Amino acid sequence: MREVSFIKQNKEKWLSFEKAVFNNDFKDPDELASQYIHLINDLAYAQTYYPKSKVIIYLNQLAAKAFQKIYKTKREDTNRIVGFWKTEVPLICYQYRKFIYIAFIIFFVFTSIGVISAANDGEFVRSILGNNYVNMSLENIEKGDPVAVYKSGSNWGSFIGITINNLRVGIIAFVLGVFLGIGTIYIMFKNCIMLGSFQYFFYEKGVFWESVRGIWIHGSMEIFAIVIEAAAGLILGASILFPATHSRYTSFKIGAKTGIKILISTFPFTLSAGFLEGFITRYSNIMPHWLSVGIILITLSIISYYYLIYPYKIQKEITQNPHLNLSNI
Template identity: 25%
Template structure:
């Protein structure tokens, strides 16, 4: 019990001020490493402030001092009990070429599920078009896909002038923004125990399957491959990876076969989620550029074989990157905390 409050505050104030100075230094300079003596002193000051808080909590007349001490103890507590590394340097190159593919591989099971859901959607979409060609209007959200594929191919191959002249950059930006937005949504909908992510992936698969079969039935397989492969070889896997991130979040929420608490499970996946979605965003920037500047050009100006070869090359490089890059490096941190 405190008998003389004024004296108590007068004596302890110097220690509180010293702790506050230490905290300000640590908060201002994240890279600062305390030596052993500094660490010991910091820990001593923290324990002293915590003890003062416990003592003053019984003294009703000092709510302001109590609030001040609570704030000091809370700040010191976060510095002392935090065990995760706090990244304070940007390492974008090693993050993209090592952390991102390592994270992708660590969560490969979720990618497989994401791929499987999309494949089921593709089969459903293709099946719907095969059994009921009239369903095209319902399944396809874009008006330019609802017409006859052969007529579109004929129209676009006959075009002599560059119909996108002066709009390439705007179109690329629009594609990037839209695709990144959808990808973030695929991640975010993981919070619905994955149901939202599954619906989004399945619906994407339906559109893809319906469009593909529609063009194949019209005998336009080469056009389809030449149109979709250059950007789709990056864009489709990127959306699958976004779905993978959503399913990782959902798995952390559900927690089947995981003894950790919900809070610990969410904490364990948070770094991986951010790494995956930032990687997806970069892939989609590339896909947007390719779709605007290459995919929209067809014969005679652009050889289909060249476009298909380019798409295949991209796909091969992407999967080599995702499955091989950074394999010889040790992953950073247990939770893969990214250093963007």
């Protein structure tokens, strides 16, 4: 069958199914599951005979959304919370993966601007970080402990204060996405410029490695989580700018709901980063190099796997096994 005929034959069925999924128009969960299986069969057919067709992208996204709907209509049990992080969020991350990639591109570009600016303007770091912070850091470097600032305060006090601040930054980055994503980009710009100039400052003073061993013990999860939260803000902004086949209000509701789920998924990582900063980072200068590097690599690997690799694994399982028992994924 030619691709045009395939699309023409199934177009009405897909559009009807899409409308029912997005508008919660299925009264019978079994009917939704049955239609989902038909959709997966169409997707498999398209992948076989039209591997370069854009219809595959459309059916893939529709299938992911339908799966989320089926999953939610199942009777809730004690595994519902686990299922949120194990299945629902990874599927959302796969569906909106382009926004995550864009958020990382923005992160690297803005951080590079901070580095370049600090390298070419001797006063730039002070204008960004403030004279008091720079002077304090210079004193700590002279004392042989560049990251001594992380040893101030009690363990629990640091943990609670830092975690609250990081949660606040993430929530603001998401919420400001309502301004067509511009607010989110501003938050990214502000924080990335600070990060880039901050790291260059330590490089310029010859203590870059010491700063990395200290800062990135907690920074791997902390910064990564902020990037994911920014992606959620971009999704919110895009839902207003590009409503596609939905009304702008409906698209906004979908974007807000999706973004909030991604935002919530970052909270355990933000809490973990706060714990590491409050209880572990303060000992970075006395712990073996292999231990500090190991913590950095392990934390970075965990959060990278969850948001960048695991979503592909879940999507592949669903695509290849449409009859899979959803509660056991």
